[in-house]
Amino acid sequence: MIDCVQFMFSLRRSHRYYKVHWGNTRNRISLALLLIGSLNGACAQLNSSVLSQGAWYFLETLSDDVYVLDGDLLYGEMQLSAPVFFANLGLFSSSEGPLKEANSAPRAEGLQELPTHHVDENNNGLFDQEDAIIFYSHGPHDWILESGDVSLNFNYYSDVAGFFFTPDQGSGLQAAQAMSISSTTTVGDYDFLAFWKEDDVNLYRSGRRWLSNPMTTNNSSKSWNLDLSDKVNAAPLTLALRVASASESNATSQLLLNGQSVSTLSLPSLGNGAYRDVAQMASTSITTTASSGLSTFQLTYSTSDPQGKGYLEDMICHTRKNLTSSNGRLRFRDVSQVQPGGSASYTFYASSITPWLIWDVTVAYAPFSIETTQSGNSLEFGVATDSLREFLAFDPSQRTIFPRPSYVGTVSNQNLRGIVSTDMVIVTSSAMQSAAEVLANHREQIYGLDVEVVTIDEIYNEFSSGQADLCALRDFMRMLYKGAASPEERLQYLLLLGDASFDPKNRVSTGTRNIILTYESPESFSPLQTYATDDFYGFLDDNEGVNIATASQPSDLDIAIGRLPVATSEEAMDLVVKIIDYDDGGHFGDWRNRVTFVADDEDNELHMRDADELADWVRLNQPNLNVDKIYLDAFAQVNAAGGDRYPSVNEAIDRQLFKGSLIVNYTGHGGPENWAQERVFNREDMAELSNSERLPLFITATCDFSVYDDPDEITAGEVLITNPNGGAIALVTTSRLVFSSSNRIINNSYIENLLPVGGSVPTIGEALRLAKNAIPQNANNRKFTLLGDPCTRLAIPKYSIHTVAINGNPPGSFDTLKALSEVTIQAEVRDENDMLLTSFNGIAIPSVFDKVSNLSTLANDPNADIFTYQAQQNLLFKGQSSVNNGQFTFSFIVPKDINYAIGEGKLSYYASPFTGISDAAGHDQSAIIGGTSANPIVDNEGPQVDVFMNDASFQFGGLTDANPTLYVKLRDESGLNTVGNGIGHDIIGALDNNTQAQFVLNDFFKSSLDSFAQGEVYYPLNNLEDGRHSIRVRAWDVSNNSGEGYTEFVVVSAPQLAIEHLLNAPNPVLNSTSFLFEFNNPGEAASLEARIEIFNSNGERVQTLIYPLSPLEGYRVVPGELTWDGRDASGAPLAKGTYLYRLQIIGSDGRKAEACEKLVLLR
Secondary structure (H helix, E strand, O other): OEEOOEOOOOOOOOOOOOEEEOOOOOOOOOHHHHHHOOEEOOOOOOOOOHHHOOOOEEEEEOOOEEEEEEHHHHHHHOOOOOOOEOOOOEEEEOOOOOOOOOOOOOEEOOOEEOOEEEEOOOOOOEOOOOOEEEEEEOOOOEEEEEOOEEEEEOOOOOOOEEEEEEOOOOOOOEOOEEOOOOOOOEEOEEEEEEEEOOOOEOOOOOOOOOEOOOEOOOOOEEEEEEEOOOEOOOOOEEEEEEEEEEOOOOEEEEEEEOOEEEEEEEEOOOOOOOOOOOOEEEEEEEEEOOOOOEEEEEEEEEEOOOOOEEEEEEEEEEEEEEOEOOOOEEEEEOOOOOOOOOEEEEEEEOOOOOOOEEEEOOOOOOOEEEOOEEEOOEEEEEEEOOOOOEEEEEOHHHHHHOOOOEEEEEOOOOOHHHOOOOOEEEEEOHHHHHHHHHHHHHHHHHHOOOEEEEEHHHHHHHHOOOOOOHHHHHHHHHHHHHOOOOHHHOOOEEEEEOOOOOOOOOOOOOOOOOOOOOEEOOOOOOOOOOOEEOHHHHOOOOOOOOOOOOOOOOOOOOOEEEEEOOOOHHHHHHHHHHHHHHHOOOOOOHHHHEEEEEEOOOOOOHHHHHHHHHHHHHHHHOOOOEEEEEEHHHOOOEEEOOEEEOHHHHHHHHHHHHHOOOEEEEEOOEOOOOEOOOOEOOHHHHHOOOOOOOOOEEEEEOOOOOOOOOOOOOOHHHHHHHOOOOOOOEEEEEOOOOOHHHHHHHHHHHHHHHOOOOOOOOOHHHHHHHHHHOOOOOHHHHHEEEEOOOOOOOOOOOEEEEEEEEOOEOOOOOOOEEEOOEEEEEEEEEOOOOOEOOOOOEEEEEEEEOOOEEEEOOOOOOOOOOOEEEEOOOEEEEOEEEEEOOEEEEEEEOOOOOOOOOEEOEEEEEEEEOOOOOOEEEEEOOOEEEEEOOOOOOOOOOOEEEEEEOOOOOOOOEEEOOOOEEEEEEEOOOOEOOOOOOOOOOOEEEEOOOHHHOEEOHHHEEEOEOOOOEEEEEEEOOOOOOEEEEEEEEEEEOOOOEEEEEEEEEEOOOOOOOEEEEEEEOOOEOOOEEEEEEEOOHHHHHHOEEEEEEEOOOOOEEEEEEEEOOOOOOOEOOOOOOEEOOEOOOOOEOOOEEEEEEEEEEOOOOOEEEEEEEEEEOO
């Protein structure tokens, strides 16, 4: 963008990167501000928006200028119906360039009716075709004068300014006139200012530093012109220039004016380092001379690096011009006369002798006219100059050469300023509004929150005059927060339902993911200092809004904020359904008692130490939770073609997510595609997760895992949250490079606030708010964000479970649990007042763990040390017990393979209700385990092991897809051994007789309801190759007798469809029969139909049956789903005999599979 405008001023602060020094000038609020009294702090609240009623039309302008709205626009493009009365029309705006980030800075109190100039040719009060209104438009950008420095406040969000026209809700406001004053100081020139900025490139795709398209060795310069007509001959030309270079070698950039060099800048090379800046910058301020007329600037770039690139960041120019106009209007101001008690008389030479008007447009939305004396084409007026003022001179008779605003469309009525108070706001796009409403209704019902759904365009309409602006949403939040009647009624949550982009103007992307703005840091070149954050919307106190990543000026978040990074209405609804499903509590299970910590193996065990410290804090301070540890260095490392890999870690993470975990916490290296240098848990695997019934909260203390503001890449964290079939319920995650030391601080702070000791558990967003406020307010803090609904509560059980007796002995006198002894434990569910909850009926899942074990890693990497850590993971028993009237009892035999040393084990409890959504959990660490029973049980028979795929209806050699679930039924009168102490008595599975890649099934075993003598295993198998496979499972009972089961299956992966084991039963058929078969893709069954054709012995088709398939639990269609009554197509009974039938499975995309069999019909 190249913009050449006269200097304009308003009371603003910005990042003062580019400056021209004009001397010692002080700014104060001008007379215009005192006259209109329309400025207030951002917390000011109107009772109603002007947009709440009437007809409204939205217009846009491109620059600081005088604009005309004429009959052609009004009755042509806008299609208004005549007549429109001047007395009722109105033009409203609050546009003064980008909104101020500081909360304390003044801004307009809502949309203001602009004083305009009416052109009523026949004075009939009607806006006829030949009539017009003339108005002043402040452009999208702004200038700042502060302590003698002028700087550009560039608008990063919009290149236009917005206005609202109404034919029936205005007052026909026209600019009032102020009296001219006399002065002995006569002035005939003014300050002229222009800037050049081309915001085409963002090198790191982050932050606000946008550059021009590059200069290269093949295209080494760029040029532009500056019209210096009417320049005061003696006035110097002052330039402020910034350039950038991305080159492996040193570079130079030279600025030429009319072919003469005026400045040469040296730019260093990029240098070395993994996290070096992506560009080097140089700046200069130049004072030179130039003649009146057209001047040409040229910027050149030179470097010895053939791949080097140079960029213009911006240049501003200042000089003095004579007060002369040649195109019917002129905007101007004069810094030279600003002084206490000052005044000046200005002489302006117009381009015509027709009557001209002089407006004071210091406050853009409240201009007023100044009395003038005109003689021919000379105008004079006098004003006080104790503050800087901006003026507009124009000739209404030359309005045909004035620009017209662009008509955008009509505006529906809205009234955000009428919202008195609310607990939560969901901001979204109009396309996603229905999904937001569904979530809002859910939040109101389940949490009792008052929730407002607002579109981002509605916010822009009322708070930034219809244009995208980051501060508009913050000002809206601030209005609600500050307007609450009491602290208890203040706004608590903000959910942004929509993705973001580092490119708010869609300069380098399509804009399909640019839905709700996010704060981009002023810095862009440094990968370590640039960031994106939604925290900006939560700094609502008067002294906040700027320097949000400065530890010396801390800003505390006042509300909890989260974002759902979706781009379409379908994605939005899928994610809302996922959140509601999680909240509704239907997916019970002891996964709610489990927390998983994953740690990288790099940096001298730093990440494992950090993770282990936090994991042990959870284990010791939240004993209801069972802590699992997946430390990469504890697994075998494999050297592959692409580098070192940890396939067994991927398998461990997959298994953990299959079992379910309340929280998954990762510490270590990572990126937008995976974790760790060894590329564990990659983005493709995340997209295939189907753990919708066991969704964890992910906490990822790693780099770049969720770069939600890159519109051209869906990063791993975004995949996890938006996966409609699983993934995560939410993530506390990072959007940029982060430091491990700071990661440890925020990770610890978040866990300690999310799982407070002895306190109530906050929502996931409130916990992050508290965590961020409790630690240094630096850039690393801002890089952590919540992708999720901030008012989601973790699925932590509500009620408690307590041990009542062990073998009949009450707490304090428990027997020691000894190997091969039978143990009976009684427990009960209690309410919040520690009273027996007799209304609780359901199923309990008790787990008994052996003592804490000391484990060691393998020191896989060169120079790595062995890391020792503790885990309580040896499972002696896991069962199911009926809960009746809040009480339950379970029994088991202590396995022979326990650690015989005497010490404290752990009883872990979980219970789900038959009705309702409130479950229960508890623990007991007073049980002593060790030694051998004096009267051990005697058992010499191994367990019975039956192996299936998905469910017990599976037939040997049947079909599966590429991701079947291994299902094992086990039975033994003494119970199964699941201790897992490493001496070879685990429940083990081996695929295709590969004993080198066996998998342990202990953690996946669960005893049957009210019986320790039998149970089952569900275990996921993933990405199997097509073809025939076998699987063998060996198990041991508690007395260390073994048993084995075996089956075979055939994988036919999607998108193929395949049928096996087609039959009908009964056969022969008397009255009716069911058709049974196996199908390789049960997950797709609900979208398919089965077609069965029956032929007689002559080959004639006598019946066609079409059945929509129901979702399948396993791979076999169950008896009774597809039935036939032995009749033909007309309904008549068929004669007895032999018939051929053909089954076809048909997909909506034309895919099909078929099989044929015979049946005998008896009548």
